[in-house]
Amino acid sequence: MKITHYLPVAACIGALALSSCAADKTDATKLQVRMTDAPGDFQKVSLDVRQIEVHLKDEQDPNGWELLPFTPQALNILDYVNGRSALLVDTDFAPGDLKEIRLLLGPNSTVTTRDGVTYDLKTPSGQTSGVKLKLNKATLKERETFQLLLDFDVAKSIVQRGKWRPGDDKKERFILKPVIRVIAQDIAGGLRGTVTPTASLPQILAIRASITPADTFSTSADASGGYQLSSLPSGVYRVEFFPTTTAPANQPVYKNVVRTDITVTNNQITELGQTKLD
Incomplete structure (x- = not known):
């Protein structure tokens, strides 16, 4: 999947951390993860989010991935525009560096156009290898709150096939190629x-x-x-x-x-x- 990154940035999307990721509350940092969206010319965009993983070790270490307990859900990202955001994570987390995030999408993402017609959103590799986002200087410190914001640009992320014409298979009209700006900050x-x-x-x-x-x-x-x-x-x-x-x-x-x-x-x-x- 083609993904556009904006650096230096850091982001995460997920849910409550596994106990292996959590720290004793006296030393833990508070990790908040949110999703927001830039407006697009659609009626609804539903993302089928299935699984979230975070990479805590060197990029080349295949054993560095931690699966986050995340309830699979469909998110209408157009609900979160103009300063609104969806709170996906608010949990204690072990202090340390986050290296990479992987978001696994299911096959049921859809887009509804202004005329009310709903189309499947094909995701070339999101269902298999997942959408990977590299993190730059995402350091969680003890007894601090760290916010990670995934800013999804829906207008740039949904691409219409050039050869598609009315009457063709609706499943073939749109492709999802996420364009994401990721932001991290200590909250003080x-x-x-x-x-x-x-x-x-x-x-x-x-x-x-x-x-x-x-x-x-x-x-x-x-x-x-x-x-x-x-x-x-x-x-x-x-x-x-x-x-x-x-x-x-x-x-x-x-x-x-x-x-x-x-x-x-x-x-x-x-x-x-x-x-x-x-």
């Missing part, structure tokens, strides 16, 4: 602030709803009312504050508070100041 954004009254014992949720499924991160305020959420992906968040106890008699009732349009930037801590729950 965060939110910080205080909550009063401290007696409300609040829980804090930071929700990034622009992706699918939505990211939700949680913490609780300490005895002084302070809190910090670390390792947040950059984006716009809704932050929700929930008292976990009731106010004493003759005092204002504790209430839930929601703050919207909170921007998190990678490698920066966003200060939220004080939030009052009474």
Whole structure:
């Protein structure tokens, strides 16, 4: 299969790591893997994803592949455009270098054109040897969050056969030749602030709803009312504050508070100041 790579880049697609890949939680890194797409002139593009492997050793070592437990599924990648992404992995993973990713596609990928007709997507080698993506400087460090984004360019990836004409076999119209941009980054954004009254014992949720499924991160305020959420992906968040106890008699009732349009930037801590729950 012909694949276009953009370097230097790193990416991964998969699901929960095998126990052989996982580390003790005190030393593990948090690995997040997402898929996003550049828009194309189609109604639907369904990728039949069957199997994911990651290569952890030297490229020439045939024993370096690790199979990732991934539930086979069909992904309509056109659901994940304009900043939306599909969360495929959110798991603890052993620190170290990732060398290569292999994505095995099944025979049931399809494309639906604007007129509502669905065609098979032929994948010349994806069902056998798989789609391989080389990783450049993809190093997972202890107690950090590492995000790997597979950016699929559907407009360039679906090729129509030049000799195909209406009335020909529908299975022969389109070929899938993935054009993929792969991106990797350490996630080091965060939110910080205080909550009063401290007696409300609040829980804090930071929700990034622009992706699918939505990211939700949680913490609780300490005895002084302070809190910090670390390792947040950059984006716009809704932050929700929930008292976990009731106010004493003759005092204002504790209430839930929601703050919207909170921007998190990678490698920066966003200060939220004080939030009052009474």
